[in-house]
Amino acid sequence: MNEADEGVTRWRRVADRIRAAIADGTVREQLPPETELAERYAVNRHTVRRAIQSLAAEGLLRSERGRGTFVNAPAPRLSYPVGPRTRFSENVTAQGRRPSGRLIRSESVRADKALADMLDCAVGAALFRLDKLSVANGLPLSVSTGYFPADRFPNIVRGYAETGSVTEALKLHGVMDYRRQETRITAERVNPVDAEHLELPLDSIVLVSAAIDVDADGRPVQALRTRFPAERMELIIRP
Amino acid sequence: MNEADEGVTRWRRVADRIRAAIADGTVREQLPPETELAERYAVNRHTVRRAIQSLAAEGLLRSERGRGTFVNAPAPRLSYPVGPRTRFSENVTAQGRRPSGRLIRSESVRADKALADMLDCAVGAALFRLDKLSVANGLPLSVSTGYFPADRFPNIVRGYAETGSVTEALKLHGVMDYRRQETRITAERVNPVDAEHLELPLDSIVLVSAAIDVDADGRPVQALRTRFPAERMELIIRP
DNA sequence: GCTAATTTGTTCGTATGTATA
């Protein structure tokens, strides 16, 4: 070992050197093969892999089996406006995308404490759960899970299946208009099921938006939890 | 190999079994040691480690050297309201926290294309860059980078250093009020520098809020890019 | 307070599988 190697692991030093090589332009698009990097940095191939893995976790690199390891170009993100009038179809058409919603599944559930609070109903009340996938131009943009009070919206599932629109399905139940009361945004790592639907790698990040829609009288009609692929979307708030 | 092992790697099957064990309550707080799991699932310890690593990347597990591997309890998140009147100090005091801002560094920079667009100035115009760390009750809540037109706000750095508040520093330059014009929210993996300031693990996720503040005349006074630790914060939008 | 045992982390070696060029 060298003198300047105080307490830093080898794979981290290798990662730093790769990062530096990208920063100063020595490496532009594709990395040399792992075996070559191992030789160059005088470490085992596993050590190189550990370094690459950590840089891939940061989003800087992307490995493709049989092809090589590549530097990730930051992708331009599609904007998704968030506000009182948030509706999916209106949002994405404005950006020249043909949007479509697909029902992933639906089921009857009972309200737990959190849902009861959000929907202003009793714990244990019957709810319908709708899982939807939103796609624009073949690219999945979000998966969302909506909860509706079953007593007030008995035909919400069929209504959505037939019209492909929550707005229309609510109209069938006499709710002619609704607005977004509150939106909470956070981020987390994608779960395997969502990753499948969103066509994302398993280590991706999703933006999570938890919202409540209320009707004209302020009564909650829907509790919604939407997951957006962070690498493809940004949420935009304009007061 | 078994019959039921169609194309799924071993580490992934191990990960699924660990996930199931957590879901059904077999494992509550702490996982058995890696060596024991390796024996139980009849795989090499490396294979167990690969599985744990993937679950840790999801945020479900957390490994501590010398102690063991633990199930992560989802942490309650501090809410950060986003809106036209977004100001840091007002936001967190409402939740019983004593907030404080600390200047990380400041420097003079030239506007690139993106900054010039946001601040409505010429490319190459002189700007001041302020990097701040926000802390409440000893816990880092955000790091933010603000850009101010240097000609209009020549003493912004000193003003902030003395008052510890952007609002106050702007008042010294005659801007008595400002509002948030636009906020764009996305999420990404933390970079090492921010991770240090936010006291976060290197594989953490940050919520990124890019905003523009304008004065009463609608002139941009600040372009701001704030990074929040996603595991500690949520952004909340209430119209 | 010190030592030994436990447990995760790093690093090497080796072999084989699988996708791509």
Add this chain to the structure above:
DNA sequence: CTATACATACGAACAAATTAG
């Protein structure tokens, strides 16, 4: 078809942090 390159999986050893006694 062959060579290349990343992915998975085993084994072995030691380092580093923590805990138990």
